[in-house]
Amino acid sequence: MKLIVSDMDGTLLNQTWRISEENKQAILEAQKQGIEFVIATGRPYTNVTAILEEAGISCPVISLNGAETRDVEGNLLASQPLSKEQVRNVHNILLEEDMYFELMTSIGAFSLSEERCRAISRYIALRELPDLLEEEREKIVNMMFAERVRNENCKFVDSFEPLLEDNDIVILKIFALTTYEDRLVKADARLRKLDGLAITSSGHENLEVNNLNGHKGYAVLEYAKSKGIDASEIMAMGDSYNDLTMLTSVGRGVAMANASEHIRNQVAYTTKRNTESGVAHAIYEMLASRVQNV
Missing domain, CATH: 3.40.50.1000 (HAD superfamily/HAD-like)
Known part of the structure; x- marks a missing residue:
């Protein structure tokens, strides 16, 4: 090797x-x-x-x-990268299916809700660290959340429209999460009907959308x-x-x-x-x- x-x-x-x-x-x-x-x-x-x-x-x-x-x-x-047309098509489906999602761009990650981001982080920590006391687990959640926001240059915004309209911002990946399996299944099925995308998952509750060669x-x-x-x-x-x-x-x-x-x-x-x-x-x-x- x-x-x-x-x-x-x-x-x-x-x-x-x-x-x-x-x-x-x-x-x-x-x-x-x-x-x-x-x-x-x-x-x-x-x-x-x-x-x-x-x-x-x-x-x-x-x-x-x-x-x-x-x-x-x-x-x-x-x-x-993803084209802006691809991003908009995925964006619309995920909003309609009420999925929490983030746009991973050339200048950092963007999210519409800090509250939902924290809630899903807490859910994942509960699954990954079930033996910890709630107080200890909450400390880890807060630490990991702060690290992620800092390391990924994560910003919370009211709308993704400015990103979709700015040709200088490259969108590389869309990361979607939910704790509701029915939403995940429906969103996955709809996204797979779109052309030119690679759709995968790194966990039970997420979808990851990339360019076909990404x-x-x-x-x-x-x-x-x-x-x-x-x-x-x-x-x-x-x-x-x-x-x-x-x-x-x-x-x-x-x-x-x-x-x-x-x-x-x-x-x-x-x-x-x-x-x-x-x-x-x-x-x-x-x-x-x-x-x-x-």
């Missing part, structure tokens, strides 16, 4: 949305052995870099599901091609449906133990849960197989 690609949420990050020491050391060891490491995530670039800097890791980043690719210095290498599989293979790396020489790790395009297009696709059975059945390799430093386990297993094959 010459390239390792890892998703973040549910994969590289643990239950408190941090990189464990075990995962950090495994990544550094792979880099030391001359293997390139790349992040491929649905998160915006500025959110990713804050987490990487805290862990002491430097690497290229494929962000917003593949809408942007940046090198280790942060220089933009590739972009797959997905991880396309971005990973294009980046590898620019480095002269064949698909067979790539290992990719992930847990969600927005990871499938890259997991199934590389030589060594690795699903996390916390991934759904459907995702695990699509790939040849599995590893431990994200809360058990499964990324480190997968990297060391791959490194050991390289030695045996020499």
